[in-house]
Every structure is written in C-alpha cells, then in structure tokens.
Amino acid sequence: MSLYGGGFGGFRAGGHSVVGAAGKGHAQPFAELADGIARLEALEPDHGDPEAPFEPVADTGGRVSLRRLLAGRPGLLAAATAAILVETLLLQAGPYLVQVGIDHGIAGRDLSVLVWTTAGFVAAVLLTGLATAVRMRKSGMLAASATRDLRIRIFAHLQRQSLDYYTREKAGVTMTRMTSDVEALQNLLQDGFAQFLIQGLTMVVVTGVLFHYDADLAIITLVLVVPPLALASLWFRYAADRGYSRQRDTIAAMFADLSESLNGVRVVTAHNRQERNVVAHRSVVGAYRDANDWTGRINAIYGPGTSVIGLIAMAVVLLIGGRMVLRGELTIGELTAFVLYVNAFFQPVQQLVQLYTQYQQGKAAIAKIRGLLSTGPTVRESPAAVVLPPVSGLIEFDDVTFEYLPSRPVLSGLSLRIEPGETVACVGPTGAGKSTLAKLVTRFYDPSSGGIRIDGYDLREVTLASLRRQIGVVPQEPFLFAGSLRDNIAFARPEATDEEVWAAVDAVGLRELVERSPEGLSTPLHERGQSVSSGERQLLALARAFLAEPRVVVLDEATSNLDLRSELRVEAALDVLLAGRTAILVAHRLSTAMRADRIIVVDDLGIVESGSHAELIRSGGRYAAMFEQWTASSGRQC
Numbered sequence: 001m002s003l004y005g006g007g008f009g010g011f012r013a014g015g016h017s018v019v020g021a022a023g024k025g026h027a028q029p030f031a032e033l034a035d036g037i038a039r040l041e042a043l044e045p046d047h048g049d050p051e052a053p054f055e056p057v058a059d060t061g062g063r064v065s066l067r068r069l070l071a072g073r074p075g076l077l078a079a080a081t082a083a084i085l086v087e088t089l090l091l092q093a094g095p096y097l098v099q100v101g102i103d104h105g106i107a108g109r110d111l112s113v114l115v116w117t118t119a120g121f122v123a124a125v126l127l128t129g130l131a132t133a134v135r136m137r138k139s140g141m142l143a144a145s146a147t148r149d150l151r152i153r154i155f156a157h158l159q160r161q162s163l164d165y166y167t168r169e170k171a172g173v174t175m176t177r178m179t180s181d182v183e184a185l186q187n188l189l190q191d192g193f194a195q196f197l198i199q200g201l202t203m204v205v206v207t208g209v210l211f212h213y214d215a216d217l218a219i220i221t222l223v224l225v226v227p228p229l230a231l232a233s234l235w236f237r238y239a240a241d242r243g244y245s246r247q248r249d250t251i252a253a254m255f256a257d258l259s260e261s262l263n264g265v266r267v268v269t270a271h272n273r274q275e276r277n278v279v280a281h282r283s284v285v286g287a288y289r290d291a292n293d294w295t296g297r298i299n300a301i302y303g304p305g306t307s308v309i310g311l312i313a314m315a316v317v318l319l320i321g322g323r324m325v326l327r328g329e330l331t332i333g334e335l336t337a338f339v340l341y342v343n344a345f346f347q348p349v350q351q352l353v354q355l356y357t358q359y360q361q362g363k364a365a366i367a368k369i370r371g372l373l374s375t376g377p378t379v380r381e382s383p384a385a386v387v388l389p390p391v392s393g394l395i396e397f398d399d400v401t402f403e404y405l406p407s408r409p410v411l412s413g414l415s416l417r418i419e420p421g422e423t424v425a426c427v428g429p430t431g432a433g434k435s436t437l438a439k440l441v442t443r444f445y446d447p448s449s450g451g452i453r454i455d456g457y458d459l460r461e462v463t464l465a466s467l468r469r470q471i472g473v474v475p476q477e478p479f480l481f482a483g484s485l486r487d488n489i490a491f492a493r494p495e496a497t498d499e500e501v502w503a504a505v506d507a508v509g510l511r512e513l514v515e516r517s518p519e520g521l522s523t524p525l526h527e528r529g530q531s532v533s534s535g536e537r538q539l540l541a542l543a544r545a546f547l548a549e550p551r552v553v554v555l556d557e558a559t560s561n562l563d564l565r566s567e568l569r570v571e572a573a574l575d576v577l578l579a580g581r582t583a584i585l586v587a588h589r590l591s592t593a594m595r596a597d598r599i600i601v602v603d604d605l606g607i608v609e610s611g612s613h614a615e616l617i618r619s620g621g622r623y624a625a626m627f628e629q630w631t632a633s634s635g636r637q638c
C-alpha cells in the first residue's frame, strides 16, 4: 500500500491501481516493463466507479425494499427467472420418463423405448444441472451487486450522521446493521427468491400432474397431506417469528459487547476486568446460543415431522394406488410416477416454510436498515446553503443557547466576538462547556437558539464541506488511522505533494520521528496510532491541521500529561500552527492559555470573565484564583 502512497482507498481509480507520484516520476525506458504493469493492472479486480456520489444532506436512494433490490437489476433477474423456469420444468420430466420406460419399455418389452427414455432422462438431468448452474450464478451476482450498493449506501449514510447519532447508538449495533443484517438480505436475494419461485412453481406443476394421472388418488393424497402439513406449518411460522427476532437482538448485543471490550482493551487490562468481562460476554453469547438453540429445536421438530407426514402419505398412496393397479384402473408406470410426484410435492412444502424463516430474517433486516437510513443527520445542510468563500476568520456568537438534553442547557445566552487572527483560550472548570463551545464553531452541533457567524455568514447558511474546509479541528484525543504516516498527515488533503507534507512535518518538529521510522513517510501506523506516543500523536494531529491550511483553528487541548520536552515541542508546534489564524483553544493547561491573545473563563452557562492574562490577573477574579492555584500546585510538583 505504502508503495503508491495510498491509504484510505485513495490510490485506486476506475478499479485499477494508478501509479502515483513515485511511479510517474520514473522515465519509462523499459517499454516491456510498462506493458507488464499494464497487463498486471488489467488483472486487478474492477470494483466499479470510485466516484461514489456523496450527498451531505440526506440519503436520496429511495425506500429500500426487496422488490426494488431485485428490480434494480432487470437483466440478472430475467436471466435467473428464465433459468428457474427451465430448471423446475425439467425436474418434473423425470417421473414421467420413468412411467413411459416402465409402461412402454419394460411392460411393452420394447428395448428402444427404454433406451430413448433413459437417454431422455440423462439429457434432462444434464440440462437441469446447467439451468441450476446458470440460476445460481445469476442470482448470486444479483445478490452480490444489490448488497454491495446497499452496503455503500449505509456506509455513506453513517458518514453523514451527526455526532449525536454516535453518542446515542452503540458501535456494535451499527456494525450489526452493516454485517449480519445485510448478510441476511444477501441470503434471501441469493437463494431465497429463487427457491421460493422454484418451490411454488413445483407445487403448482405437480398438483396439475397428480390430477392428470388420477383425480381420485390426487384428492385422497391432498386430503391426507394438506391439513396436518398446514397445522405443522402454522406452528412453525409462529415459532420461527419469535425465534428470529430473539436471534437478531442477541446477536446485536453480542457485537456491542465485543466492540466495546476491544475498544476499551487498555482500560480493561489496567483495571483487571478481564475475568468479569469474560463472564459478561459468556452471558451475552449464552443468550445468542439459546436463541440459536431454539431455532435449531423447532427446525428439528418441523423437518422430520413433515417428512413423516409425507412418507405416511406415500405409503397410503401405495396401498390405494396398488389396489387400483390390481383392478386395472392404473398402470404400474403411472403408480410409480404418481409416488415420485407425491415425493416431489413434499419437498416444496417443507422448504417453503423454511424459506419463510429466511424471508422473515430478510424482512426484519430491511426494516432495521430502513430505520437507519431514515434517521437523518441532526446537523443538516440547508438546500439553499451557499459555498463559504475564503474567510478572514471573524467569528461571532450571538446570544447562543445550547443543550444536549432538553431543558438542560450547557450554554445560555452566550455572545462572543473573535477578531480575525485572534487566539482565544477558553478556560474554566471541568464540564463547564468549553469543548461544547468549540464543537459549535465546527457545526458538530447547532445551537438551540441564537446564531454563530463566520465573516458574517450564519454557519447554517453555508455548505458543511466549505465550512469545514476552512476550519481545522484538533480534537482532544487525536485519532490516527491505520495507514502510513503520510496518509495520516495528509488526511484532509490527500493530494498534497511530498514537499507540503514535509513542510507540515517540519512545522511541528516531527522530522526526527519520520527520519528514524523505517520507511520514512510511508511507515505504516497501527490502528488508532497505537504505535506512537501520545505526544507524537498530538504533534501528528497538529501537522494534519497545519497541512489543511485552515483559516480558523479549533483546538481542544489534550488533557493527558506530557513530559516537559514533549510539552515544549507541542507548544512550539502550536505557535507555528496558530500564526496568522483565528483560533479557539480549549486550554486545560494554563501555560497554554497564557499565550493566547485573550482568555475567556467559561462557567455558569456562559462567559464569566474575558481579557488578556495580565488583565485577568489584575482584576483578581476567577482566572486569577485559578492561576494562583495552578502556580501553587506546579510549584509543589517541582
């Protein structure tokens, strides 16, 4: 991956690898080599157009339904249906050929008829095999392409969601929607719909054939078979419904528990929670096992139960039909064919109800996916939103009130004006709403009342992309992705040149780290940046913001304690990043706050003090008290 400098899927175009800057830089004196590369690239799987349209406002794909998923690929659907028709009709040719072979070949002592019927039988079997292969291939392709599109659609929708969605929803449950729910749907599209058609069609054809052979015998068979089968099927349907919904709930709980334990593995280890976690996981896995056990049990009752009904019916047909043969009302060949058709009648009935389970699973999955797709982002882009032109960085909060939960305001009636190029540090007690204020500027949330403007534009009147392009966010816990150092630094601008990336590296003083890494900028980082120190993670996040060249920087300072050297490096990097930019710093260390042009103290739902460090110290208010406490405690630490 790192060879072509690509992470995050950015190094493929049209499904084929594109040699990036490094590759293009070489003159290509080896025409054969170029040919070889082209041949290799031609062998690469084509994953379609990477220009996936992304609409930030809402999902525009229409309502998800089985019908739409199937009808969306009419060519594949038509081919699969044609194959199903051929397969079903050919399958029913077998018993008829057996009857002709027995009656006209064996009983009529005519070898040529026997040979022809045998040949016909073999031909029918071969053609059935061919039709089955075509059907499986086409319905497989149909299911794969429909669910691929659905997966991308769900993923795009998740990208669109506002932060409150992720606060509300457990990651594991969201993962279940993407994995097991989509898989349930895939199974239904792949096998379910074809089997449903085949079995339904078989029942109709076989019933007709039974009546054709002997109406009385057909009626006796149906009377014997249908009522007990209908009762058993009704019970199975009821039991399967309950079993399935339990299964969905327990699998989602299992995923949620798993993902939380994986994400919190460090805390789990540090607090010796492994054993308790295993016990807790045993209980959620146990609930899932119980749900599976239940569905397994009802299948074990229904499957053999219906077989027994069918076999008893066959025995009765043998008795009554045999008597008709003795009386000369039916030939031996016809009786044999009849028994074979009765058998063929049974399989569909049994399978249809099992298919019903699959259908239920797919339907429930669709309902869940529909629910997810209909949950729009709470921070919406207005249809009339305009592209925010390059700003100078004037930020105004105008009587802003904000609450996460109804009637529990975190900020109330807050007004603030930040001049272009000014650095404002927010300080205050924990939980006062400093990070919330920063999140409002990036429009992660919208104020409950009042408005926030940037260069006179209300944030709600500009497109989200154009707003966020000009605002660089450095979160409290910088997130690094699995990918190379370069991928992570150039996250906001993947097209940045190597020179620009190096400039960002130098700006935050990370050259030494990059140079001692085995593959330089291409050195892979592990998931969530676990292979670098927390100070380095912060510096990488600053480099990322620097490279994005934002007009406004919103920085939520990390609370983790850095050693003095790292702290100095971070502060120096901050100076470079903030130079000439409007900045809002959520400062947890007063040493950071002191360097700002202005400090605001956030508490009691608003700003209680505002001024430069010297002014606030002179006025002897809250900040002065905090500062005194801080210097005293740092003194103690020394």
Ligand SMILES: Nc1ncnc2c1ncn2[C@@H]1O[C@H](COP(=O)(O)OP(=O)(O)OP(=O)(O)O)[C@@H](O)[C@H]1O
Binding pocket: 167, 404, 405, 410, 428, 429, 430, 431, 432, 433, 434, 435, 436, 437, 586
């Ligand atoms: N998603 C949320 N849903 C509900 N309440 C929230 C949410 N996020 C934060 N809060 C609450 O809002 C208040 C302000 O939180 P905020 O993160 O802005 O505080 P802060 O001043 O940045 O604190 P700290 O200095 O500890 O980072 C807190 O009481 C917090 O519990």
